[in-house]
Amino acid sequence: MTRRMHHIGWGWLIALLFVLPVRAWAQQEEEITPARQVENEVDVKKIVFDHIGDAYEWHITTWGGTPVTLPLPVMLYSPRSGWHCFSSARLEEGGSHEGFYIAPEGSPHAGKIVERDAQGAEVRPWDFSLTKNALSLLLNSLLLMAFVLGTARWYRRHPQGSDAPGGLVGFMEMLVMMIQDDIIRPCVGSNYRRFSPYLLTAFFFIFVNNLMGLLPLFPGGANVTGNIAVTLVLACCTFLAVNLFGTRHYWKEVFWPDVPWWLKFPVPMMPLIEFFGVLTKPFALMIRLFANMLAGHMAMLVLFSLIFISASMWPLLNGSLTVASVLFSVFMNALELLVAFIQAYVFTMLSAVFIGLAQERGVEE
DSSP, rough: OOOHHEEEEEHHHHHHHHHHHHHHHHHHHOOHHHHHHHHOOOOOHHHHHHSOOOOEEEEEEEEETTTEEEEEEEEETTTTTTTHHHEGGGGGOOOOTTTTEETTTSSSTTTEEEEOTTTSOEEEOOOOOOOOOHHHHHHHHHHHHHHHHHHHHHHHOOTTTOOOOOOHHHHHHHHHHHIIIIIIIHOOOTTTHHHHHHHHHHHHHHHHHHHHHHHHHTTTTOOTTSSHHHHHHHHHHHHHHHHOOHHHHHHHHSOOOOOOOOGGGSSSSHHHHHHHHHHHHHHHHHHHHHHHHHHHHHHHHHHHHHHHHGGGGGGHHHHHHHHHHHHHHHHHHHHHHHHHHHHHHHHHHHHHHHHTTSSSOOOOO
C-alpha cells in the first residue's frame, strides 16, 4: 500500500511539473495583446549594430526606463556656412540644429550628420566630431601611457640587479621580454632594435584596446579595434615601416626577382605579382584584425540576446535558453580574453615578419 501511494505521489508531482508551466504559458498567451507583443519584441539587429557602430554620444546605461548618455562635442565644417561646434545632445530624438541632423536609416549616410544643399539633397559636411570610438581611443591611449610611464618610473627608482618587480610592472616586463625575444628579434634580424619601439607600441595598443572593448561598463565597451578605420591606420604604419626602410635588396626582389628572364621580359609578370604582394600585405593585416574583433563582439551580443528573445516563450524553454545563454556567454568572454591577446600577438608577429623580409639578414647581436 505504501509503495502504491509512493508511485501515485510521484505521478501527481510529474503531472504538476508538466501542467503548471503549460497553464502559465497559456495564461501568458491570453494576456499578451498584439500591441504588447510588438512592444516586447527584442530587436537583436539594432542592439548588435548600435554596439559595434560609432555614435555621437556614449550610451552608459538605462535607469528607470531613461537612457543615461554622455553627449559628445560635434565639430563640423560646411562649405556653405563655415565652422559649427555644439553638443550632440541637440541632435537627440531626430532633432536638428543649425541645419544639421543625423541621417535616418535608409539614407546613404545613415547614422552620420548631414545637411541639405541648395537642391535639397543630403550632403555630408567635413566632420571632426569627437565620437564614441574616438573618445575611447583617447582614453585607452592615456591608459596605455600611464602603464608604460609607470613601468619606466619603477625602473628609474630601482637600480639594476634589484629584486624582480611584481604586479603590473612585472606583467609589463614579462610581455615586453616575450614580444622582444620571441617575435621581434628572430623575425626582424640584427636590426631589430630599430623597429622594437614601433612593434611594442603596436602590440600594447591593440592589446589594451581589445581588453577595454570587453568591459561592459564605461569607459569600456567601445569597439575600437573592430573599426576598420583604426585597423587601416595600423596597417598603413606597418606598410610605411616596411617600405620606407626597405633595403636595395628588397626592392630588387620586388621589381627584378631572381626568376627566369622570360617571367620578367617582355611581360613583367613576376614584378607585377611582387608589387601586388607589397599592397596586399597591409590589406591582410587590416582585415584580419578588424574581422576577428568585430565577429567576437557580435557573437557575444547575440548570445546575450537569447535571454530576452526567449522571454516570451514557454517558461521551461525560456529557463533552459537562459542557462545555455549565460554559460555560452561566459565561455565566449573567456575566449575573447584569449583572442584579445592572440590578435595583438599575430598583428605584431606579421608586421615583424614583413619588416624582416625587407631588411638585410645578418648575424643577430
